[in-house]
Amino acid sequence: MxxxxxxxxxxxxxxxxxxxxxxxxxxxxxxxxxxxxxxxxxxxxxxxxxxxxxxxxxxxxxxxxxxxxxxxxxxxxxxxxxxxxxxxxxxxxxxRIGWVVPDYVPKQRIGSISDLSDPKIANDFNNTVQGIDPGSGLMQASEKALTAYDLSDLKLISASGAAMTAVLDRAINDDRWVVVTGWTPHWMFARYKLRFLKDPKSVFGGxxxxxxxxxxxxxxxxxxxxxxxxxxxxxxxxxxxxxxxxxxxxxxxxxxxxxxxxxxxxxxxxxxxxxxxxxxxxxx
Missing domain, CATH: 3.40.190.10 (Periplasmic binding protein-like II)
Incomplete structure (x- = not known):
């Protein structure tokens, strides 16, 4: 290697x-x-x-x-x-790619990426989306999602895939709300109960x-x-x-x-x- x-x-x-x-x-x-x-x-x-x-x-x-x-x-x-x-x-x-949240985050509060345009909901996620390496197609699509859903107040954080799962793991252990850039197949979907946020504008595709x-x-x-x-x-x-x-x-x-x-x-x-x-x- x-x-x-x-x-x-x-x-x-x-x-x-x-x-x-x-x-x-x-x-x-x-x-x-x-x-x-x-x-x-x-x-x-x-x-x-x-x-x-x-x-x-x-x-x-x-x-x-x-x-x-x-x-x-x-x-x-x-x-x-x-x-x-x-x-x-x-x-x-x-x-599949998209934005992912733990399943304990209430669907009635946030079921779609568009819900993050509500400042109160975005604040519950510390106004951040934890991402992966900046050259990936997932991060390029995430940048487009910020514009498409008018989420200029959200900060998209670049990091490695391992750093993303570490952030997810800590948040779940602390029972905190977190949104990460995610994809399947990935072991995190087998380890944790997660769900993709709906993407009504099909920024991430199917x-x-x-x-x-x-x-x-x-x-x-x-x-x-x-x-x-x-x-x-x-x-x-x-x-x-x-x-x-x-x-x-x-x-x-x-x-x-x-x-x-x-x-x-x-x-x-x-x-x-x-x-x-x-x-x-x-x-x-």
Missing amino acids: TGLSGCSNAKPDQLRIGWTAWADADVVSLMAEKLIESHYEQPVERVMADIGIQYDSVARGKLDLMLMAWLPKTHDKYWQKVSDRVVDLGTMYSG QEGIHAIARLGLDKDHPKVVAFFTRFKLSDGQLDAMLLDAENTSTEEAVNNYIANNRNQIDYWMNGTMQEPKDREAKP
Whole structure:
């Protein structure tokens, strides 16, 4: 695992996969690395970079793949710049973004983002929305939400994904009101009772697909890898269970557990010769 600046030092035969420090990105990219290396004997270098840099790097051939393309809406700004210079390998799993509150916050007080325009309600949340890294599509959409819902008095705070969940955890432990930028899949929805605030102006869009994006020519250089990603699919239940396992143990242990307990699905991903299991829920 390196930063993007380390790409120039990568070995020629290494497959370079971009990732970012989001809960689902960590799990999915590590699983891809382990499976590609163990089944195809193909060395993999995971390269951490901001999401916008990843799109540009795949388009320029500095990265072979990125696994966090939220389409069609969240990352549309990035996608429009590179869509004719990359290859979409398809959806790996589904997701949603928006603003999230603990379920103990009364729905009759706040059920929609628009309710935050009431100064009394906004004050109950300390006039802040806890966000994540500023380059993310979620934060860009959150900036648009401030304008769309006339929430100029609210402060959108940038931080890491881990910092966001730490703020959420402290607020819940203290039974305080808090609103955070959130997304599914994420382990926090399995650990806490949370809900998305309604978004009547559809600033955040609806359900989206998280896609694998490849550089041009990767299908010729690494046909097995490209075929793998066209078959690599996870249900909401599978990924949620793995993310919670990762939070309770470690990303490494959670990925190893999933691989060990879902051999039939793994075999299908890697060689395409077996039927996908009808029951797509994760095994314990």
